[in-house]
Amino acid sequence: MAPIEKEEEIHAIVDDLSVRLGQLGDGWLTASEKAPKYFEFTPIELYAFTERLKLAEPTISETNTSADLSNTVDFLSRVKNLKIRGSRGYVRSSNIVCNSLSLSLHHCKNLLSLWVADFDVSRIEGISHLRKSLRRLVIHYSMSRIRDFFVKEELSVADFEDSWESLEEADFSFNHLEEIDDSIRSLKALVRLNVSQNRLTSIGSTLQHLPRLSYLDLSKNNIASVSGWSQLLGQISVLKIANNSIKSLEGIAKLYSLEVLDASDNQLDTIESVIFIGNLPCLEVLNLKGNKVRKVVEYRTRILEAFEERAGLVTLDGQPGDAHEKDTIAVRLALKKAKEEKEMVDRERKEKIERSVRYISNCEGSDTSPYGSFRNNL
Amino acid sequence: MSAGPYNYSYIFKYIIIGDMGVGKSCLLHQFTEKKFMADCPHTIGVEFGTRIIEVSGQKIKLQIWDTAGQERFRAVTRSYYRGAAGALMVYDVTRRSTYNHLSSWLTDARNLTNPNTVIFLIGNKSDLEAQRDVPYEEAKAFADENGLTFLECSAKTGENVEDAFLETARKIYQNIQDGSLDLNAADTGVQPKQVVRPTTGGSAAPGERKECNC
Numbered sequence: 326m327a328p329i330e331k332e333e334e335i336h337a338i339v340d341d342l343s344v345r346l347g348q349l350g351d352g353w354l355t356a357s358e359k360a361p362k363y364f365e366f367t368p369i370e371l372y373a374f375t376e377r378l379k380l381a382e383p384t385i386s387e388t389n390t391s392a393d394l395s396n397t398v399d400f401l402s403r404v405k406n407l408k409i410r411g412s413r414g415y416v417r418s419s420n421i422v423c424n425s426l427s428l429s430l431h432h433c434k435n436l437l438s439l440w441v442a443d444f445d446v447s448r449i450e451g452i453s454h455l456r457k458s459l460r461r462l463v464i465h466y467s468m469s470r471i472r473d474f475f476v477k478e479e480l481s482v483a484d485f486e487d488s489w490e491s492l493e494e495a496d497f498s499f500n501h502l503e504e505i506d507d508s509i510r511s512l513k514a515l516v517r518l519n520v521s522q523n524r525l526t527s528i529g530s531t532l533q534h535l536p537r538l539s540y541l542d543l544s545k546n547n548i549a550s551v552s553g554w555s556q557l558l559g560q561i562s563v564l565k566i567a568n569n570s571i572k573s574l575e576g577i578a579k580l581y582s583l584e585v586l587d588a589s590d591n592q593l594d595t596i597e598s599v600i601f602i603g604n605l606p607c608l609e610v611l612n613l614k615g616n617k618v619r620k621v622v623e624y625r626t627r628i629l630e631a632f633e634e635r636a637g638l639v640t641l642d643g644q645p646g647d648a649h650e651k652d653t654i655a656v657r658l659a660l661k662k663a664k665e666e667k668e669m670v671d672r673e674r675k676e677k678i679e680r681s682v683r684y685i686s687n688c689e690g691s692d693t694s695p696y697g698s699f700r701n702n703l
Numbered sequence: 704m705s706a707g708p709y710n711y712s713y714i715f716k717y718i719i720i721g722d723m724g725v726g727k728s729c730l731l732h733q734f735t736e737k738k739f740m741a742d743c744p745h746t747i748g749v750e751f752g753t754r755i756i757e758v759s760g761q762k763i764k765l766q767i768w769d770t771a772g773q774e775r776f777r778a779v780t781r782s783y784y785r786g787a788a789g790a791l792m793v794y795d796v797t798r799r800s801t802y803n804h805l806s807s808w809l810t811d812a813r814n815l816t817n818p819n820t821v822i823f824l825i826g827n828k829s830d831l832e833a834q835r836d837v838p839y840e841e842a843k844a845f846a847d848e849n850g851l852t853f854l855e856c857s858a859k860t861g862e863n864v865e866d867a868f869l870e871t872a873r874k875i876y877q878n879i880q881d882g883s884l885d886l887n888a889a890d891t892g893v894q895p896k897q898v899v900r901p902t903t904g905g906s907a908a909p910g911e912r913k914e915c916n917c
Contacts, residue, residue: 378748378749379748379779380779380782381778381779381781381782382782383782383783383784383785383786383890384716384768384782384783384785384786385785385786385889385890390889393786393894395714395716395751395766395768398751399751399753399766402751402752402753403753432751
């Protein structure tokens, strides 16, 4: 912990920013209206800016009138796509630890996208001001708990309950997340969530509170089971669970909205561990590459067969069923159907006989002759 | 290059001052967003807003610093006076105490701004007629005595809010036109638009490391 102690340094950094943003900021923002891009700041610049605003000093530097603090505030209040890229260890040759600097995004009221990399999100303050506008949030290599970004001391409980009404996409891949905690409940508008490349062992029980979530990437985690996921996930259409250690897909047999499932590189060893998903009425893309089940005899036809008459619509491991597979499946389905029909006819016949026998026994000793109707029924 | 919303000839800097709770942030919000902000939190430190307006056919960008009314922020607030072309001094027509404090705000403003700074007096919350505590005539007399322009406004209904900001800009612009405001002097709070160096198709101009293509 070694914050910048000298106000001079804060001034130097902010003055430099203000001069450049005064000259070029408008031009950059105008250009980015047509071709959106991220504007990148370092944590030390934003830290210096945050501290500068706390100083009781005029907004214009004594020595350099073009170093006007308004230029920086103005730019930050209008910028739409902001990137904060920190670094590990010390700032250049100083004894300042980059990730120990706190900064505030209080004035960034028009942000649509925020990208944070190689920093510590618990050091970011003022995020309540992003709630209304932010649509996309990307955080890499910067957090071990989701709540470190969303839950701040500055926020009261009521604030925490308020939702992020515009945030549709969150990419938290490449972090050290061990769980998807409760704080994600406030992301009511979330459509896409990427938490791949973390240390998750389960999805927790909070995703069910995200009514619009339809894309979920959980690749490269430590998940061993998908048990009960049909109850924990709502209208998911794309689910990526590649590179985990999942042994059975039974838990998602009722995730009826699923269209794309990537379960490659898991521990799915048998046909029986997979065919639960044959019931999914919308599934069109299924990837099982890198699983032992692919070594099972007649793997493709047996998996596709599970989809019955929809088999022709499903792409398995990047390929739709070929003519031969389709024929085989068609023949098998026909045989199966014939067998089922025969079974059904037999069953009905048997039931009728039983009904009639019951009827006869009920009618014994009555006035009408039971034998006539018995014959007719047969 | 100079198309779009960033095309303007001058930047004018404003500050908004006045007691806590008189509606400074709401006035700013009404002016920049054209909406009333209910349940506005106390301003911590300072807020900022911009809008581009037109005066006599010239596009002018207003950069508005909205200060905290709480006494504990007074030192920080004072630092924003310097370099302001316009100061909007606000009181609450339903609370006499906020009106009584005007003389101390005015002293600060006179001492800390430059002589050309246009000071505009605003009596906010004019929609709350039933709770009025300061008569219009009284405030008008105070304004005339001190050479201030005065309007009663409502950040809630938006009444006169636009006029207060625009009238201030007109006065500043007039000062430029008649030469009483020297554009070359520092701290006037007026900046002619800095000339943008043509950047060639987004390729690396000096200082362009702020941009990033990912």
